[in-house]
Amino acid sequence: MADVRLEGLSKAYGTIQVLRNIDLAIDHGEFVVFVGPSGSGKSTLLRMIGGLERISGGRLLIDNEVVNDVDAADRNLGMVFQSYALYPHMTVRENLAFPLRMAKLSKAEIDTRVAQTASLLQMDHLLDRKPRHLSGGQRQRVAIGRAIVREPKVFLFDEPLSNLDTELRVQMRVQISKLHKQLGNTMIYVTHDQIEAMTMADKIVVLKDGVIEQVGSPHDLYHNPASRFVAGFIGSPKMNFLGGKVEAAHESGMDVRLDAGAVVCVPVEPDKSLVGKPITLGIRPDDFSPSSAEKDIAIDLDLDLDLDFVEHFGSVTYVYGNAGKEAVVAKASKPDPLKGSGKVRLAASPADCHLFMTDGKALRRLHAPANWN
Ligand SMILES: Nc1ncnc2c1ncn2[C@@H]1O[C@H](COP(=O)(O)OP(=O)(O)OP(=O)(O)O)[C@@H](O)[C@H]1O
Numbered sequence: 474m475a476d477v478r479l480e481g482l483s484k485a486y487g488t489i490q491v492l493r494n495i496d497l498a499i500d501h502g503e504f505v506v507f508v509g510p511s512g513s514g515k516s517t518l519l520r521m522i523g524g525l526e527r528i529s530g531g532r533l534l535i536d537n538e539v540v541n542d543v544d545a546a547d548r549n550l551g552m553v554f555q556s557y558a559l560y561p562h563m564t565v566r567e568n569l570a571f572p573l574r575m576a577k578l579s580k581a582e583i584d585t586r587v588a589q590t591a592s593l594l595q596m597d598h599l600l601d602r603k604p605r606h607l608s609g610g611q612r613q614r615v616a617i618g619r620a621i622v623r624e625p626k627v628f629l630f631d632e633p634l635s636n637l638d639t640e641l642r643v644q645m646r647v648q649i650s651k652l653h654k655q656l657g658n659t660m661i662y663v664t665h666d667q668i669e670a671m672t673m674a675d676k677i678v679v680l681k682d683g684v685i686e687q688v689g690s691p692h693d694l695y696h697n698p699a700s701r702f703v704a705g706f707i708g709s710p711k712m713n714f715l716g717g718k719v720e721a722a723h724e725s726g727m728d729v730r731l732d733a734g735a736v737v738c739v740p741v742e743p744d745k746s747l748v749g750k751p752i753t754l755g756i757r758p759d760d761f762s763p764s765s766a767e768k769d770i771a772i773d774l775d776l777d778l779d780l781d782f783v784e785h786f787g788s789v790t791y792v793y794g795n796a797g798k799e800a801v802v803a804k805a806s807k808p809d810p811l812k813g814s815g816k817v818r819l820a821a822s823p824a825d826c827h828l829f830m831t832d833g834k835a836l837r838r839l840h841a842p843a844n845w846n
């Protein structure tokens with residue numbers, strides 16, 4: 474196990490700055506996921522930690538030792554990439570043993586470690602096969618095994634599941650999470666799949682254009698996104714964003730008049746300087762419910778939606794439509810009365826609303842749900 478510290482790390486290729494001023498603390502045994510859109514710098518950052526990419530500025534520390542200029546091979550890291558890069562002419566056993574032979578371990582030690590790794594990843598029965606006789610998921614497990622077998626201090630994964638089909642991805646996701654529990658190693662995992670990030674991470678790092686947009690637990694990022702970017706990136710279907718104007722700021726929050734019609738008092742830290750200014754209200758599809766006429770509950774945000782279409786997933790149904798000029802997606806818990814067209818009245822609690830200023834920053838919510846842990 475090891476802790477990893479990034480202090481003001483930066484990376485430039487010639488005059489192109491691709492990472493700027495990255496500060497991050499990764500603790501012993503933590504599972505940290507880097508997410509962000511394509512080109513945001515996730516792989517470059519991981520490769521800098523791995524020693525495969527030169528660091529242009531700042532310091533990288535592993536277990537309190539500055540390793541900027543330490544060779545990749547001497548950093549004691551296990552790396553797994555999107556392409557498995559197994560040796561095709563070697564069996565699984567030989568593939569696993571190879572890094573240990575390079576490290577000049579004894580035959581007995583090699584045999585023991587290979588057997589342990591194979592058993593951990595449930596691939597004892599595959600040891601005598603060549604990679605071409607394995608499925609994609611099995612190959613990926615061998616690639617992970619080859620990283621584990623060296624007992625590295627830190628694991629680095631770069632989109633290891635992106636070549637697998639959906640079902641295998643889910644299986645491997647669970648396997649990697651279990652593996653992390655069993656081994657207790659520090660893991661740094663790159664993905665652009667926010668579901669992988671949400672389900673696997675202790676801590677998520679959201680990157681955008683080479684800078685850190687937000688760091689936090691999955692719960693934090695979901696319930697307290699610091700910006701509109703993070704709010705839109707985490708969660709599926711995406712958070713709805715509705716235009717509006719601030720009418721008043723008072724101690725219980727901010728009154729917002731939406732372009733779509735409704736007025737709502739959102740419980741956020743009030744800021745009088747925003748009165749009269751445009752603002753964006755964010756609300757997750759899952760926080761809407763169809764408001765039924767029979768129910769006599771005081772509902773604070775009401776929207777009338779012109780339905781476009783309805784998507785049934787079995788356990789959940791989403792309705793798509795327009796409120797005024799704005800596109801809205803909402804979860805419908807009781808889809809029966811909803812047809813693919815017509816009007817539906819949606820309701821949401823103001824406590825579930827987010828507000829974003831014109832620069833994209835979020836206003837602090839007063840009643841965000843407590844952490845899951
Ligand atoms: N060798 C290089 N020379 C110049 N620019 C590069 C080089 N490698 C990467 N970049 C640039 O650095 C930026 C970050 O790239 P990086 O591969 O880290 O992105 P990423 O977040 O991993 O994206 P993806 O999700 O597509 O893998 C991109 O704009 C990319 O074009």
Ligand SMILES: [Mg+2]
Binds near residue numbers: 516517
């Ligand atoms: Mg990448």
